[in-house]
Amino acid sequence: MAISVRIPASLRTLTQGKEEVAAEGATVRAALDQLDKTHPGIKERLVDDKGVKRFMNIYLGDEDIRFLDALDTPLKDGDSLTIVPAIAGG
Amino acid sequence: MSARVVLVGLGGIGHPCALALAQCADISLVFLDDDRVERSNLHRLPAFAEQHIGRYKAEALCEVLAPSAKAGLSVATERLTPETAAAAIAGASVVVEGSDNFATKFLVADACALAAVPSVHGAAIAWTGTALSVRPKQSACYRCLFEDLPEGESLDCSSAGIFAPVTALVGALMAQATRDLLAHKPSLAGTITRFDARDGSFRRHVVRRRHDCALCGDMPSILSIDRARYLAPTCAMGASP
Numbered sequence: 001m002a003i004s005v006r007i008p009a010s011l012r013t014l015t016q017g018k019e020e021v022a023a024e025g026a027t028v029r030a031a032l033d034q035l036d037k038t039h040p041g042i043k044e045r046l047v048d049d050k051g052v053k054r055f056m057n058i059y060l061g062d063e064d065i066r067f068l069d070a071l072d073t074p075l076k077d078g079d080s081l082t083i084v085p086a087i088a089g090g
Numbered sequence: 091m092s093a094r095v096v097l098v099g100l101g102g103i104g105h106p107c108a109l110a111l112a113q114c115a116d117i118s119l120v121f122l123d124d125d126r127v128e129r130s131n132l133h134r135l136p137a138f139a140e141q142h143i144g145r146y147k148a149e150a151l152c153e154v155l156a157p158s159a160k161a162g163l164s165v166a167t168e169r170l171t172p173e174t175a176a177a178a179i180a181g182a183s184v185v186v187e188g189s190d191n192f193a194t195k196f197l198v199a200d201a202c203a204l205a206a207v208p209s210v211h212g213a214a215i216a217w218t219g220t221a222l223s224v225r226p227k228q229s230a231c232y233r234c235l236f237e238d239l240p241e242g243e244s245l246d247c248s249s250a251g252i253f254a255p256v257t258a259l260v261g262a263l264m265a266q267a268t269r270d271l272l273a274h275k276p277s278l279a280g281t282i283t284r285f286d287a288r289d290g291s292f293r294r295h296v297v298r299r300r301h302d303c304a305l306c307g308d309m310p311s312i313l314s315i316d317r318a319r320y321l322a323p324t325c326a327m328g329a330s331p
Contacts, residue, residue, distance in 0.1 A: 009216035009286075019288055054237035059295050067298055084284065084295065086236040089215035089252050090103040090190040090260075 001026055001075045005035060006082040014042045028058065028081065029071035046083065047071065055086040092162060093183035093272050096120045098170055098198055100147040102134035102252060103212045103219070104188030106261030109137060111186075111268060112155045118162030121148035122178060124169040134254040170194055172317040175201040184271050185209045186264055192239045193320040199224070199232035200312055200319070203305050208271045208279070212264045217253050217287040219260035222280075222297070223267040226306070229280030230297035233305040233312075239320070256287050 005023050007015045015021050021039065025031030036043035046056050051070050058065045059082040065073045095111060097104050100123040111119055127135065127142045127150060135147070142150045146167040156163060170178055170189075179185050179201055187198040187209060195211060202209040203226050210223045211232055224231050263283055270277030284293045304311045312319070 009218040012216075019286070055240040057235065057295075062295055064295070064298060066300075082293070082295070084220075084282065086192065086240055087213040087215040087218070087220060088190060088192045088195060090099060090101045090188050090213060090257065 001031075001077050001079065003031055003075050003077070003079040003081060005031070006080065008083050008085050008087075010085055010087060011042060011045060011083065014039050014045070023081075025075060027069075027071065027075060028060070028065055028073045031075060031081065032071070057084040058082070059084060093117045094120065094181055095161075095184050095186060095268060095272075096122060096179055096182045097186045097188065098122050098178075098194065099187060099189035100151055101125065101131065101188060101190055102254065102257030103214055103260045103264065104186070105135045105137065105147070105151065106258045107186055107188060107212070107264040107268070108151055108155070108261075110262060110265035112159040112161050112163065114269070115160035117183075117272070118164070119159075120164050120166065120182075121152055122166045122168070122170060123148045124167055134252065134257045136258070170197060172197060172315045172320055175315055176205065179205055179207055182207050184268050186212075186268055188212045188261070188264065195232065196239055197315070197320045200305060201315060202226065203231050203233075204312075204314070210264045210267045210271065212260045214252055214257045214260050216251055217256060219256040219263075219285045219287075220282055221260055221263040221267055222282045223271055223278060225271065225277075225279040230299045231303065231306045234300045234303045235282060235297045237304070253287050256285065259285055259287075 002024050004020050006020050023031040023035040025034050032043045052058055095117050097108055125147050127138055127145055127147055129143055137154045148165045148167050152163045152165045175197055185202050206226045208225050212221045281294050281296050301308050
């Protein structure tokens with residue numbers, strides 16, 4: 001499944017400044033695994049052994065994947081993931 | 091009797107929010123910030139100029155706004171701490187949190203939830219800004235969105251910088267959210283609004299209440315303010331994206 005992932009400003013150092021990158025996978029977990037191969041280090045910024053990190057959110061469309069099947073949430077072609085981290089600037 | 095709005099943090103996002111709310115005749119504003127104006131702040135604090143450098147942001151802003159403000163203005167040049175939080179927000183109709191560090195954000199979120207005071211939380215980093223308003227017991231809270239303080243690796247404005255216009259826009263969003271909460275409108279409470287200056291896009295995500303939220307869930311574990319929960323580094327100012 002070919003999807004797009006919107007990258008927040010705080011993680012764009014890992015995507016060469018790109019705000020949106022492509023990924024592939026049948027689930028969110030698989031997509032993040034694939035994304036980590038093209039953009040090493042990004043997965044560990046998003047998830048730990050318990051799942052999505054507690055100060056991160058990953059949305060599939062408009063829905064938080066925690067309220068779907070978390071990292072096992074299935075994906076279909078054209079889906080869009082959005083990463084929303086806690087930020088504290090001001 | 092006017093609504094009492096407490097603004098915690100008068101930096102890049104709290105400052106423009108204060109400029110907007112100061113024109114509301116039906117509220118009284120309390121400016122709470124222990125920070126002083128620095129030269130590197132001036133590009134995102136439009137009411138200030140050279141002569142304000144070194145002064146308390148809260149005092150200087152009150153002085154600048156007083157001649158034209160329709161809202162009542164008062165000042166506290168002290169840092170919000172776990173020991174002072176409950177008293178600082180007591181009697182508030184809404185607390186507007188525009189601080190630059192996670193410890194204060196979570197402290198305000200917790201203190202407001204425990205006191206059943208609505209709150210508005212804003213943040214900005216690099217090209218992105220966010221605003222979230224919270225209506226206790228009715229909408230998702232800040233901890234429904236972010237469970238706890240980041241563990242050292244999150245970027246802040248000292249490492250990613252801030253594009254100044256983003257802070258002004260977030261301040262405007264926060265002011266509008268405050269008005270909506272005060273008017274008891276079926277507002278965007280529980281919805282996080284995100285702005286990305288690179289493509290000028292706004293996106294909104296509904297934040298669902300978590301049944302296992304430590305603050306507002308079915309079996310909350312946060313029942314009081316405990317200093318140990320709010321240990322995190324602060325954000326140095328002045329970087330550019």
